[in-house]
Structure formats: C-alpha cells, structure tokens
Amino acid sequence: MHLGLGAFHRSHQAWYTQHASDAAEWGIAAFTGRRPDAATALSTQDCLYTLVERSAGGDSFEVIGSIVEAVDGANVDRLCELIAANETAVVMLTITEAAYGLAADGTFDADSPAAADDLRALSAIAAGGTGAPGSPLGRLVLALAGRRDSGGGPLAVVSCDNLSANGDVARRAVLGLAAALGTGLGEWIGANVSFVSTSVDRITPRTTAEDIEEVAEQCGYSDSSPVVAEPFRNWVLSGDFPAGRPRWEEAGAVVVDDIEPYENRKLWLLNGSHSILAYAGQLRGHSTVAQALADPVCRKAVEDFWDEAANHLNADGLAIPQYRQALLERFGNARIAHRLAQIAADGTTKLRMRAVPVLMAERAAGCTGAGSALMLAAWIDYVATSQDFQDPLASEIQAANTLEGGERVRALLRLVSASIGNDAAIVDLVQGLCGSLTANKAAAAVPTRP
Template sequence: MPAERLARDIRPPVRIAHLGLGNFFRAHQAWYTATAPDAARWGIAAFTGRSRPLATALTSQGGLYTLIVRGPDADRLEVIGSVAEAHPGDDIASWRTVLTRRELSVVTLTVTEAAYRRGRGGGLDDTDPDVRADLAAFRAGAPMVTVPGRLVAGLNARRLAYGGPIAVVCCDNLPGNGTATARVVLDFAGAAEPALLPWIRDNVSFVTTMVDRITPRTTPEDVASVAAAGRPDEVPVVTEPFTEWLLEGEFPRGRPAWDAAGARFVSDVTPHELRKLLLLNGGHSLLAYAGSARGLTTIADAVTDPTCRAWLDEWWDEAVRHVPLPAAELTDYRAALLERFANPRIRHTLAQIAADGSQKIPIRVLPVLRGERAAGRPATGAIRALAAWITHLRGQGAPITDDGAQPYVDRAASPRDVLTLLAPDLAADRDLTAKLDELT
C-alpha cells in the first residue's frame, strides 16, 4: 500500500499564538508543547515571518510534521501535533483575530535578533524605514511588517476585545530577551497609540527565556528519508537529541506543563543565558567566520579542524571568565558542546550561522572583549572572533546575508573604522586595534 500523507481530524484548541514559524520553533517550543502531558489542551496558531509556502504545506498536513531527531548513529522520527493552525505572516487579519480570543494565554516568538528593530541603546529604532512605515500603517489600520508593529497590533486588538491578560515569551538569542521585547513593544505603542501603554503594563507579562537546540536547514535528502520511512512530509525538521529551555516570569492565564517535558522554570535566567550566548552562540559565530574562510562548510567540519578547534578553545577559555556559574558546570558544558558540534550527521552550515553578524557580534563577542580588556588581559580569542567577522565583511568565506552589514562592509578595509562604528568605547584601545590589524 502507498504511504499516506500526514493528516488529522481533531486538533488541540488554540491557546498559544506563535510568531516566527520555522524550523527552530518546530524543533523546540512546539516539541515541548506536544510532549507535555496536557498537550491535548494547548494548540498553537503559528504565523510565519512573511512567507506563505511553509504555512500552506503545514495546513495541507493538518499542522502535523515529522521531527527527525538525528543522533550520531541513527535517526528517530516523531510526528508533532501541537500546531493547530498555520498562517502566513502577512495575514494580519488572522493575527489580530487570534490575539482577541479570551482562551489565548501565551504568545511565543522566534524571529531572530534583527527582527526586534532595536537601536543602539536597545530601544526601538525609530529611524528604521520599516518601523516608520509600520507606525503610519498602524494609525491607518493597514497591514504591518515588523515584529514590534505586529505585536502591538495584536495586543491592541486584544485590549479592544477585552481579551484579558497574556504572557509574551521571547525565545530569541537576546540578553534579557523578555525585557528587550517589552522595551520595543512599549516604545512602539507609545509612538502609535499611547492609550495602549497602561493596558500593556497591567495585562502583559514579558517572560525571559534561554533556548537551545541545534536545528539545521532541512534538505531534499531529509524529505526523501522521511518518505522512505513511510511518512511523506513536505516540511520535516531535523534537530539534535539535546534540548534545553529555561524560563523566568509569570503566566497570568496559565501555560502548558512544559516542565514535565523537561523545561525548567528559574528565578534568574541570566547566568544560563550567558553560558549559552557566549559559549555556544559565540563559538558558533567564531567558527562560522573563521571556518568558512578556511574553506570549511559545517560546524562539524570546523570543530574537527585542528586550527579552528584551537581557536575555539582559546575563545572559551576567555568567555568562561564572564559566566557566573560553577567552574565544574562550565567544564561539563564545554565537553557537551564539543560532542554536539562534532555530530557529523547534523549538517549545520557555517553560512547559515554567519547570517546577521552585525546583530550577533555585539551580544556574542563584545561583552567578553570588553571584560577581558578591562581586566588588562590580551583578549586574543575575542579579538580573533571579531577579526574573523571583519574578513567575512571583506568577502572571505560565507556569503554576506545581513541587512545591517553595509555600513561595516564600507569600512571593512580598516578594522579601526569598523570598531569605531561597532563599539566606539573600544576604538581608542591601540593594542586591540593593532591586534585586529594583525589578524585581518
């Protein structure tokens, strides 16, 4: 008999809205929701960033998809059923409608660091043309394209419909991501509809999280492997066995039993967030730029290259000094990262990780660079990571896919000029700029 496509008749009721329907969300938050013991009560209405094909494919499969958990030796296939509705990101009418539902309790986000449209001080970048266009669109009742704009539009619709309190849960790699999300939302609301501000302060909880699960892009070979196993699926997701989720904050209308699925609720995410941001994400960025410049393609390639591995250890030796966790825990975490990075069956490409470096370098590398220089140490590992990004801006290694890169590309011939734009407080450090010149 031919294999049947994924389909179903019964879906869980929508009590979560998600913005940023993509592979990481489907490997992480959707997986935790599907794995929770009360999964039958917590369906997700998920919206893409802007594209339609993924939403169309998931809708044709009743929201179901296959998660390929790829270990070093074998795959494990799981059908995930927590996505009850899939919508394209430009369907603003459905977004507003979903947010007005009184039974909706949670909004989650996986939209990348750049999507929050933050200015240099962390607030909303009101010079961004898309932000300015969205402010005008909000006043005119027209569709919006930015994440802050869409969040405020949805929250305003909820306010007008007396929808009640709700938790907003950022799952992107931003320090203090709950506070960061609150700030851009309040900034946008203050500029667009000041009457909304007190309602947000009284009714919206912004939850801070730390998320971790390596999720590479799905390839045609992955789609074929699922079909060969008797589960035709247009949009499977590949991920690693490891997963971690820490959350800090309040859920005024309840939440799934994510803790029963392995999530941890803590009083302070910050130390764990720093651990992941500096060691995993910072290590990824170093390998993405330095490894691709050496002709390597994947994280597994880079971490098994002796030169890249030495540079990674150098970076980690510096970074751990700025993570307030026990030394033994950090040593164990480094060992686990090496095992995860070296998994040859997870094809996590350096080009994918290299995207949006102008947003990532300031939060993944600069805190260590500043800390090391303030302590009078040479910061060779941090400088090397920054230098690798500068050579990337010059066209070496992975292609540049970064909307914010052009001002840095224009200055890439001079590391000092890049540093002046990126971190003016460091540009006067002559030893640092000399080392950058040497490494680039």
C-alpha cells in the same frame, strides 16, 4: 500563538508543548515571518510533520501535532483575531535577533526604517485607515491594541531568540513602538502583558531533499516539511504567565528566578563558538560546523574563546567543564549538517551579544581579550571576502569595506559596538589578528568525510 514559524520552533517549543503533561489542552497557532511557504506546506498536511532526531547512532522519527494552525505572517487580520481571543494565553517569538530593531545601545529607535514604516502604518490604522505593519513586532503591537479594545485579559510574550535578557529586549521594543504611537496603548501593555526571558538550545539545521526522502522511505508516508534536530534540547524560562501556560517543565524545561547565568553560558559558549566557526570555518574552506571543528586552527580559536568566557561564568550549577565537553560532542556530530553560512547571517547583531561582553569583561580584568577579538577579526575578514553575506547593516558594511587598514577595522567595529570601535587599543588588537586564521590555510586544511 507563535510568531516565526521555522524549523527551530518546530523542533523546540512545539516539541516541548507536545510533551507537556497537559498537551491535550493546548495548541499552537504559528505565523510565518517573511514568506508564506512553511504555512502553506504545513496546512496541506493538517499541520502534522515529522521530527527526525539525528544522532551518531542513527535516526528516530516522531510526528508532532502541537501546531494546530499555520498561517501566513502577512495575514494580519487572523493574527489580530487570535490574539484578541481570551483563550490565547502565550505569544512566543522566534523572529531572529535583528528583528527587534533596537539601537546599538539597546534603546528603541523610532527613526529606524522598520520602526518608522510600522509607526506610519499603525497611525493610519488608528485614524481609521487601512494597511498593516510590515515587521513582526509591528504586527504584534497592532494585535495587542485589538486585544485591549476587545477587553481581553493579560497574557505573556515569550522571546525565544538568542538575546541576553531577551524578555527585556522584547519589552523595550514593543513598549517603545506602542509608546511612540501615542494612543495609550503603551500603558495598557505595561499593565497587562508580561515579558518572559528564555534560553533556548537545540541544533536544528535546514531540512534537505535527502531528509524528505528518508522520511518517506523509513516512515512510509510523504511529508513535505520534516525537521531534523540533534537529540539534545534545553529550555530555561524566567517570568510570569498571567493567563497560564503548558506544563513545559514536565517535558524537561527549567523554570528559574535568575536566567542571566544560563543565558550567558549559552550565548557565549554555544552561540559564540558557532560564530567563530561560521566565519573562521568558511574562510578556511569548510561548510559545516563538524568540518570546521575538525580543523585544529578553528578548534583552538574556539577553545581560547571558551577559556576567556569561562572566567566570567561563575554562578553555581553551571558545570562549565561538562558543558564545554558536551558542546564538543554535539558540534562533532557530522550527521547533523549545520551549515556555517546559515549561522553567519546578521553578524553585527550577533557579535554585539556574543563577542563584545566577553571582550569588555576580559579587558576590565586586565587581560587582552584576544580570544574574543579573534571572533571579531574573523567576521571582518569574512565580510571582506563573502559576496552574499546577510546583515541588517549590509549597506553600512559595504561602505566600511571601501576604507583601508585601521580605518576600515574601526568603521566595522563601530557597527557592532561604538564602545569597541572608539577604543584605539581594541581596534589595534583586532586589526593585528585580521588575516591570522588564513595565514596557514593550505597547510592546516583537514580532509573530512561528507
């Protein structure tokens, strides 16, 4: 099972499943998130689609068939039916960081609007009523209740979102919701469901009309739902699979006991620099990762942040210099049009994991943390100028933007993390960096080929 049928899932977990040595024994039933469109389009072509691997040297094409059923996420009855089935062994999640809905301190927040709505719906269903939870985690909790009631065995929940210790995050969110329901479901989940942490990596931009046309021209068939990705891919997993899993490691996945160093390397170096480029790049007039990286001001901001993050990535085998060089080559691949506006969404959630840990570690070591603080300053400048930013705390950001000077900076930082928003020295540091990226915008703008 997979919750969050999007381009990344189809370029990553679905690819690994197709390339596992026992692929013929497995199939993925994938459910959409907010809209049914992806499921509708895939279902009309028997869930087959083309994966376009795009490198500087050209494109290659592969038909992926590991998804065997694509379903509208609102079809909760089908979700419950499939998760209750004994044949279901794994439930994977790519629901975005914000969808886990935990409070800033990482605890379950039963009073958040999404959790409160889910609890009302789950309580009504438990009492014999009708309805359905609105969030993916609420739907998962309902489906797990059905598995318990049908006598189903244990299974694994595998988070593939960009969160540190994402398996633990998923556990806290699911168990928090189940425990708040108060029907004994939390105890059953605790005893029968494992939560696996992963680190995932493959740049997958949104598919364009030009991509669809290219597949038709090069492959000789019509595909409404191709996916474009870079050749690079990486998947690190840590946790138990009580009902089994595909042999993903034979397709190149890595199974480890301690995933934290790999998570931090990816969250800080790749995702952190993506955030810098997303905010700084758009402030400076760029629209893609490759364009932003070609701007010396953005490139320096990335390198400075990487220097800070590398101070706290000391585990054996991480090969940080080589990883950084590989990122520069991947980001510079102008044939992958990774849109900065896509990366910029959900800043309060993402920055909490990408900027704050490095900033706090640097300051604890007696350093300023200016590279990390610049990421926060770029976001603050971005939400002041963007008219259509997406964020789970959008209304709170808009309210903070009505303040002035240090009060505005403090209020916005508190939305990311109370610990930094309440630290006067950090507030002063970030405020001093606001506006610095655009001070020489006109002089430093770099022309780039489309």
